[in-house]
Amino acid sequence: MIEGLINGLFNGISIGAVLLIVALGLAIVFGLMGVINLAHGELMMLGAYTTYVVQNGAKALGEGALEFYILAALPLSFLVAALVGLALERGVIRHLYGRPLETLLATWGVSLILRQFVRSVNWAMIVGLGLFCLLFFGGRWILQRQTQWEQTRRVAAPVILALSSAIALAAGILINQNGGTALSQPWFGARNVDVTAPGWLRGGLSLGTTLQFPYARLFIIVLTILCLIGVYWFLNGTAWGLRMRSVTQNRKMSACLGIPTDRVDALTFALGSGLAGIAGCAVTLLGSVGPNLGGNYIVDAFMVVVVGGVGKLVGSIVAALVIGSITYLLGSGTLALILPPAEALQPLVDFFTFFATTSMAKVMVFALIIAFLQWKPAGMFPQKGRSVEV
Amino acid sequence: MTRTQPASPEAPAVTAPMLKVSGLNFFYGESHILRNVDMTVPKGQMVCLIGRNGVGKTTLLNNVMGLLSPRTGDIYYEGQSVLKVSPDQRARRGIGYVPQGREIIPRLTVKENLIIGQEALGDRGQKSAGVPAEIFELFPVLETMLSRMGGDLSGGQQQQLAIARALMGRPKLLVLDEPTEGIQPSIILDIEAAVRRIIATTGISVLLVEQHLHFVRQADFYYAMQKGGIVASGPTAELSNAVIQEFLAV
Numbered sequence: 001m002i003e004g005l006i007n008g009l010f011n012g013i014s015i016g017a018v019l020l021i022v023a024l025g026l027a028i029v030f031g032l033m034g035v036i037n038l039a040h041g042e043l044m045m046l047g048a049y050t051t052y053v054v055q056n057g058a059k060a061l062g063e064g065a066l067e068f069y070i071l072a073a074l075p076l077s078f079l080v081a082a083l084v085g086l087a088l089e090r091g092v093i094r095h096l097y098g099r100p101l102e103t104l105l106a107t108w109g110v111s112l113i114l115r116q117f118v119r120s121v122n123w124a125m126i127v128g129l130g131l132f133c134l135l136f137f138g139g140r141w142i143l144q145r146q147t148q149w150e151q152t153r154r155v156a157a158p159v160i161l162a163l164s165s166a167i168a169l170a171a172g173i174l175i176n177q178n179g180g181t182a183l184s185q186p187w188f189g190a191r192n193v194d195v196t197a198p199g200w201l202r203g204g205l206s207l208g209t210t211l212q213f214p215y216a217r218l219f220i221i222v223l224t225i226l227c228l229i230g231v232y233w234f235l236n237g238t239a240w241g242l243r244m245r246s247v248t249q250n251r252k253m254s255a256c257l258g259i260p261t262d263r264v265d266a267l268t269f270a271l272g273s274g275l276a277g278i279a280g281c282a283v284t285l286l287g288s289v290g291p292n293l294g295g296n297y298i299v300d301a302f303m304v305v306v307v308g309g310v311g312k313l314v315g316s317i318v319a320a321l322v323i324g325s326i327t328y329l330l331g332s333g334t335l336a337l338i339l340p341p342a343e344a345l346q347p348l349v350d351f352f353t354f355f356a357t358t359s360m361a362k363v364m365v366f367a368l369i370i371a372f373l374q375w376k377p378a379g380m381f382p383q384k385g386r387s388v389e390v
Numbered sequence: 391m392t393r394t395q396p397a398s399p400e401a402p403a404v405t406a407p408m409l410k411v412s413g414l415n416f417f418y419g420e421s422h423i424l425r426n427v428d429m430t431v432p433k434g435q436m437v438c439l440i441g442r443n444g445v446g447k448t449t450l451l452n453n454v455m456g457l458l459s460p461r462t463g464d465i466y467y468e469g470q471s472v473l474k475v476s477p478d479q480r481a482r483r484g485i486g487y488v489p490q491g492r493e494i495i496p497r498l499t500v501k502e503n504l505i506i507g508q509e510a511l512g513d514r515g516q517k518s519a520g521v522p523a524e525i526f527e528l529f530p531v532l533e534t535m536l537s538r539m540g541g542d543l544s545g546g547q548q549q550q551l552a553i554a555r556a557l558m559g560r561p562k563l564l565v566l567d568e569p570t571e572g573i574q575p576s577i578i579l580d581i582e583a584a585v586r587r588i589i590a591t592t593g594i595s596v597l598l599v600e601q602h603l604h605f606v607r608q609a610d611f612y613y614a615m616q617k618g619g620i621v622a623s624g625p626t627a628e629l630s631n632a633v634i635q636e637f638l639a640v
Binding site for chain 2: 242243245246249250252253254255256257258259260261311
């Protein structure tokens with residue numbers, strides 16, 4: 001019975017660790033910046049696909065490389081998601097600060113675009129995108145150096161956009177139709193793809209006869225702890241972290257103190273997005289990778305941030321572990337199994353047995369969260385003292 | 391009422407100006423808030439902007455800081471137009487701002503609030519890891535509460551922190567928006583003394599918006615605002631009771 005409970009708790013904590021690593025980026029983007037980024041899950045999905053690409057690259061290099069590809073995939077996933085997040089902030093979100101509903105709609109749109117992008121991406125599309133960036137940004141760069149740019153901007157900017165789009169689109173279509181299968185075949189397609197864990201992450205740590213802790217889950221727990229330490233150090237121990245905390249609390253005053261707020265916003269968003277990429281890399285160890293991967297986690301991640309208390313990293317940690325543990329203990333039926341077989345407890349056993357499926361456990365957790373937020377609307381760790389009013 | 395010199399940018403221009411506001415017009419939508427405002431802050435001098443609530447004093451300071459953009463007119467800092475310069479760049483060029491309501495960063499400690507003030511130094515000076523002793527000489531109360539959250543301080547303590555934070559960036563021009571508003575009288579005297587000492591020891595220019603008469607009298611020059619325009623200006627020594635009655639009584 002005790003072994004069952006320990007196993008249940010371990011699995012619950014490991015689920016909590018996955019939730020936490022997903023929610024960590026969101027805790028920064030939503031918790032600190034107040035931006036509701038519905039494309040966060042898709043940034044995570046990009047991290048997972050990056051891991052898949054790195055794994056395929058490692059396969060080509062041989063068995064030795066395949067054993068350690070995950071160590072290269074982690075920073076690359078961070079980098080890819082951070083760069084896409086940076087582009088998202090500069091291109092979309094920057095223009096929508098202080099307008100949460102518009103941000104929500106825009107990022108939802110971006111999430112759909114990203115999902116379709118991984119389904120359709122091929123060489124023709126990449127050439128088209130590259131050509132568009134070259135023409136659009138190159139054209140603007142050249143024109144901005146002309147003395148009459150400010151006067152002609154209103155006309156010139158849409159013309160460059162239209163011309164770049166048309167040329168890039170035409171080039172993409174031409175390559176797609178005449179470039180052969182190699183250029184027109186989608187890289188990933190709509191189907192899920194599998195990432196194989198390195199040999200040293202397969203199997204598990206056995207304690208006794210029934211207890212087994214899978215290495216992959218232990219790795220995710222360690223990775224989560226390292227990410228937490230890294231984020232805590234960055235926010236509290238570096239100059240950029242201090243600027244970030246200042247800007248996220250009072251953007252206008254921070255600007256009046258000399259802080260380049262636009263650069264800080266971009267960095268904050270890139271950091272949160274990069275963490276989503278790491279989360280994506282981590283979840284490849286637990287299952288297959290598909291375009292809808294992010295959607296499965298995004299609701300849970302928002303739940304963690306809201307239940308923990310918006311803007312509180314410690315709240316996210318506790319909430320992730322509690323939600324993860326309760327979900328597993330309920331869903332796996334562990335609670336029903338560990339209760340002693342007394343007649344008086346039979347109704348309780350029946351109750352837990354009824355909720356002992358993944359979907360029913362989720363229903364129960366949602367109900368508990370709704371009840372909890374009625375009692376504590378600001379979450380587990382609300383802001384206290386005069387700070388709340390400032 | 392005794393009107394002093396007519397409003398003009400040249401009025402107190404005893405030395406070359408640190409800040410010059412020229413023909414500034416600002417609108418909120420279609421509401422004309424600032425009307426042809428001309429004002430000069432000479433180097434090393436303290437200029438006080440007076441006027442009743444709602445005449446546009448804070449709006450003018452927000453324009454000076456770049457938080458709002460005027461429809462017409464210009465703002466010159468050290469002889470150069472800063473109209474297209476962002477607030478953070480204005481701060482890094484040496485304009486220190488103590489806003490109305492203090493705007494302390496609530497969930498940073500007092501020490502962090504002070505350290506972040508050094509951002510305004512930009513390339514003008516070397517940042518220090520700690521808080522210089524001069525800051526604590528001016529505001530001794532801050533030394534005892536370095537690890538407390540800025541948002542947990544009292545109004546008076548926050549005001550001292552806001553001024554100290556601006557000084558951490560070693561400004562050439564200090565813009566103070568009603569630093570004594572809502573502060574208990576004993577702390578008002580402390581703040582006044584600190585500002586006097588800052589001017590005496592550093593030689594910086596100060597643009598002050600103030601309702602507290604004793605503090606107003608510390609300034610070298612004054613500008614009086616009414617309905618978004620400058621209606622009177624001159625040396626504070628010549629500030630008559632009639633002007634005070636008209637522009638300071640709330």
